[in-house]
Amino acid sequence: MLLLVALAVGGLIPIQTAANSRLRVSVGNKPVVSALVSFSMALLVAVVATTVLRGNPLPQFAEGASAPWWVWLGGVMGVCFVLGNIVLFPRLGAVQTVVLPILGQVIMGLVIDRFGLFGAPVMEVSWLRVLGALVVLVGIVVVLRAGKRPAVEGDAAGVELWLYRLLGVLVGVGSAVQTAVNGYLGTIAGSSLHAGEINLTVGVLLLLVAALATSPRQLARKPEPGPWWMWLGGLVGAAFVISGATLAPLLGTATTVIAFNAGTIAAGQALEARGAFGARRNPLTAARLAGLVVIFLSVLAVRLL
Template sequence: MLAVLFGVLAGACLPVQTSVNTRLRLSVGSPLLASLLSFTVGTVALAAATLVATGRAYPELGLAAGSPWWTFIGGMLGVFVLTGNILLFPRIGGVQTVVLPIAGQVLMGLAIDAFGIFGSAVVPLSVSRIAGGLAVLLGVLLVVNVFQSRAQSPADRKGEPALWLWRLMGGAMGLAAATQTAVNGRLGGELGSAVAAALFSFATGAATLLLVLLTRTPFRFRVPDGQARNPAWMWIGGVLGSIIVFAGAFLAPVIGTGATVVVLLLGMMTGSVLIDTFGLLGSPRRRPQWTQVVGLVVILVGVVLIRIV
């Protein structure tokens, strides 16, 4: 029971991390720089965790010599996912920022399992897995209120095409996140440590962002208009990210991979609903409608069908 509770709390860290990093972006003026700072903090936290777990504060990459090139791209995929979260959150809210990538993750996860992509074990498609995938997609449509589009005002309908482009980006982030999970899982197997694989992923992500930012103009740290100061909590996004990574590595052998996915997802959904409903961490209030609540439940049922049944 304590493991399940820990999983739910760790899952809730994701929407909190997105809110924190979004606030950090307001002060540094760049989503890429906010991502770099988050990756850097996460790298330090994971280096400490790797030191405790393996006795060294760095991954022993020699163990992965001869691995396929894609084994080492997890960090770059993480850059896309984390920066995408920062861009999406103020435009579509916490619930959709969490839910839309879930659809991409589920579809890519089903494809990886069905075809054994990235060296994963083949898990054939079954009736329950197909039904679960369809349930997730239906739940996503309910969450984004696609069935209520006719009730929108002309001004809302005019901005709908751009909004759907952001939503498609959310789905693409899910594809990248599922790929990152498979890639890091393969690297973790080669290194003999999931935490060491996560450390390498965070470190390469930070290095990628640093190289990109070196070609840009210097940033200017500031206090956003209308605010008296920068809160201290805006720097903890990387720590929250490392908690999520650690939770996945810790819980999978304890309660099983399928149950780990479900409890983390439950925490993500709960946290995103609370943030949107109460406007926590400086985010705008977006009270969920009944269709969105139903959609969240349908998504959870779909994931259970895919992972558990």
């Protein structure tokens, strides 16, 4: 059941990416401003959810307890994840934007599990788990090769293309760190809901400083009208942060991030196949479907073997 929850949460990420990318257009093409709006909405959702479900929105740290410096990295990595996706989506398209981070997430997730980094429980990384992760990568390659579409205006090419792809991998590394950090933070802050609040508060503060430094005039302007779904980014962001903090200690960081992204890939393919949420339409082929099946089976292998 926990794997199914992780897959479902991962399936929301392409919607967040598309929504934030569209919101960027309505705020003067300023990615920092659109990310700030998304994070602010996510923080509001997290505060309301924590108040309703836990009775007190304030973190409940044990008296005299001290948090390690790296607990604040979750918010930093969350900012990098959202900004990275906003930048990558119009350059690489939905498929590569949601798939490439897996390379970084799988590797970093296994490293975190193996060495118990960021307060994560040490979990054996057997050769079978590594094999399962490698098969996930094979599925990714199949999906990418089968998902090629004719180039359109705005696509990255040449050296620029590979730099954007590298950025996608690094975004994935940061996402794995965020999941592990938030998982630990949830154990010392009172709950995963409180951990989500802290994560999002750090993100809002960082983005507010960045927006004031780079786009102060845009903050005073009302966003231009757009489709209703461009406001969904914050809601999805809150669900993703809270779910990551809840699931990572239970499933392990590697399994959590792989399951998240298996769901993300499936949803990304569906989004492109239907051209939904502003994505460029790219019909689903048998080869791409085969790649998705390989990825799903590999997620189960990483968890069960």
